[in-house]
């Protein structure tokens with residue numbers, strides 16, 4: 494009798510302990526750590542992670558701050574991320590107002606950190622972040638983070654502290670700009686680890702060649718299409734549109750967190766009709782509900798156009814990278830614009 498009682502009392506405790514161990518193990522897996530004996534690079538989001546990994550090759554360990562499957566516009570670092578960052582050799586962030594958290598983070602980093610910091614968008618001509626179709630409709634989304642961004646609301650910034658009002662941060666979606674990002678990462682890496690300069694230059698050359706080929710393919714293929722209008726989920730293809738003579742119409746603003754008004758939706762439906770748009774593009778890390786609803790109302794189809802702000806878990810497993818996703822994007826653009 495007594496034994497049964499003890500079993501009954503203790504078993505749940507053991508189960509709870511087991512479960513919490515399992516949960517913490519899962520949580521730990523998504524937090525990659527720094528590695529001794531390698532040049533540790535912390536990248537603020539996927540494209541920078543991809544380029545830093547390719548340029549650094551075997552000499553580096555790259556930590557991507559934003560895990561697979563997570564949309565980076567809304568992301569901000571946890572204390573573990575800041576710890577990694579402080580101990581890393583090189584921190585690569587985009588700039589151009591993309592990482593609303595970065596200035597506070599850099600301020601706290603300066604004191605005793607030896608980390609070299611590079612703003613990868615340096616030298617890229619930025620487009621203004623106009624949102625004329627959407628105005629200021631962030632109001633529905635009262636999400637607050639715990640980093641005090643709300644209190645530091647500045648002119649031209651939304652509730653997440655992003656500088657959306659001033660510049661369009663999505664520079665990486667033009668391959669020519671992507672090459673400039675790679676140049677800045679390569680130069681910073683050589684500054685951190687001059688001994689392996691030749692390897693970094695060689696790896697960079699390989700990546701730059703792929704990006705140039707990609708740019709050439711986009712130019713020649715998109716020049717042949719008769720249609721030029723693309724309807725996309727969030728306004729992230731400004732640089733791509735400018736580089737290849739396309740016209741972007743976005744359902745949402747520069748960040749995928751502002752739902753359009755019914756007036757916006759009507760306006761886009763009219764645009765689809767007027768310009769014989771056949772496909773509405775959606776993206777994998779943001780709900781496709783709006784795109785699907787619009788497509789249904791307009792009697793058109795949907796296709797993926799990835800802003801490559803992160804990989805899905807599936808893409809990460811498959812070994813997709815910036816170039817393969819941009820090639821997918823080109824195929825879908827050609828399908829939609831023929």
Ligand SMILES: [Zn+2]
Nearest residue numbers: 729747748800
């Ligand atoms: Zn975006």
